[in-house]
Amino acid sequence: MDTNDTQRNADLARIVRYRRDLHRIPELGFDLGQTTAYVERVLAGLSCEVTHPCDSCVCAYFDAGVDAASTTAIRADMDALPIEEATGASFASTHPGKTHACGHDAHMAMALAAAVYVDYVLRERPGELKRNVLFVFQPAEETTGGAKTVCESGVFERYHVDRIFGFHVWPDLPAGTVASCAGPMLARASETHVRIHGESIHIAKTLGVHEAESHDAALAAARFLVAERELMDRLGAEEPCICKFGLVEAGTVCNAVAGEAHLAGSLRVFTDSMLNRARAGIRRALEEACAATGCTYDLDFAEGYPPVDNDPALFGLAHQVVPELELIEEPLLIAEDFSFYQRHLPGVFFLLGCGVPTAEDGGLPVENPRDEQGCPAYATAALHTDTMLFSEECLLLGLDVYKRLVHMA
Structure with missing residues (x-):
């Protein structure tokens, strides 16, 4: 076995251990006691300064002895999802109702393995790193945008960070691929909540009542949903834009007009101008639906996450050291709070397949073997599902990219 094989096996063993340990202890939002303790234990044996710049955030700073104004940051998110795991893996979640179905365990494993690598270079090959490195393990990516809290903490100013990189594992890409693009890559997301107020009366009393005097909250909600869908079709023909409501509730019993209706959805856009147009159109559609039924409404747009917008100059540098990078041709309508970092300093976000x-002859999926612990070689379930699972083999490419990025001039 040559040196490269030995190093690869060591890296894979480390990543597997980190990922599976973390997969067993998923936690939510800012409540990350066991997760942060695990991250801290790994970092404690390395030559770095460990700090906690904000609630449930762990940072590790490696001083390469170079210009203090030259620091590269690497980000990993730590929180899980409120989903009961159904993978059957031997290392499945031990916390009922919680699982790492979005791959944050993998993101942490890659970042921790990269930290071990940086520590090795600083000790064994002094002078080789030309930039300092800051690892950021952040909370609450899935909920309130923990990245925003990290940015507001001042940690980037303290360590003179001028660039940041991050990954997301991606089942839609074949394992062994990494993808990104310059400019807009992921959407701005804004949760949208609608409450319609009508008047609940027995349906026997509604015979002959005009729609405008019905005060029927369910009818108003139905009219709004149709109008809102037509609005999105028009706006989406101009540039990528979507708003759909996954939660619709109205009324309490079958024989009375609904006095209240609640709709919750998500608006996804890429530009501020389209955000403003979409919000104005949604409000107008809601006003018209309520006016037509004699109802009133409350409408709330959450501020949400900004769009992930990769810095073109930094992307160009990264593409030079990662020439195998596949280019994303069309921005994706998903959201990620890595976008807050990019509003604070130049950053590039990557998708890791x-x-x-697919088989070359016909494009059909190839056989998906499992290891002795029941882990499939390739992800066969979507993110945020209870059977999301994949082999750590693909994480070696992410680690390799991180190794190249920390050496990038």
């Missing part, structure tokens, strides 16, 4: 490769 972990999905099923």
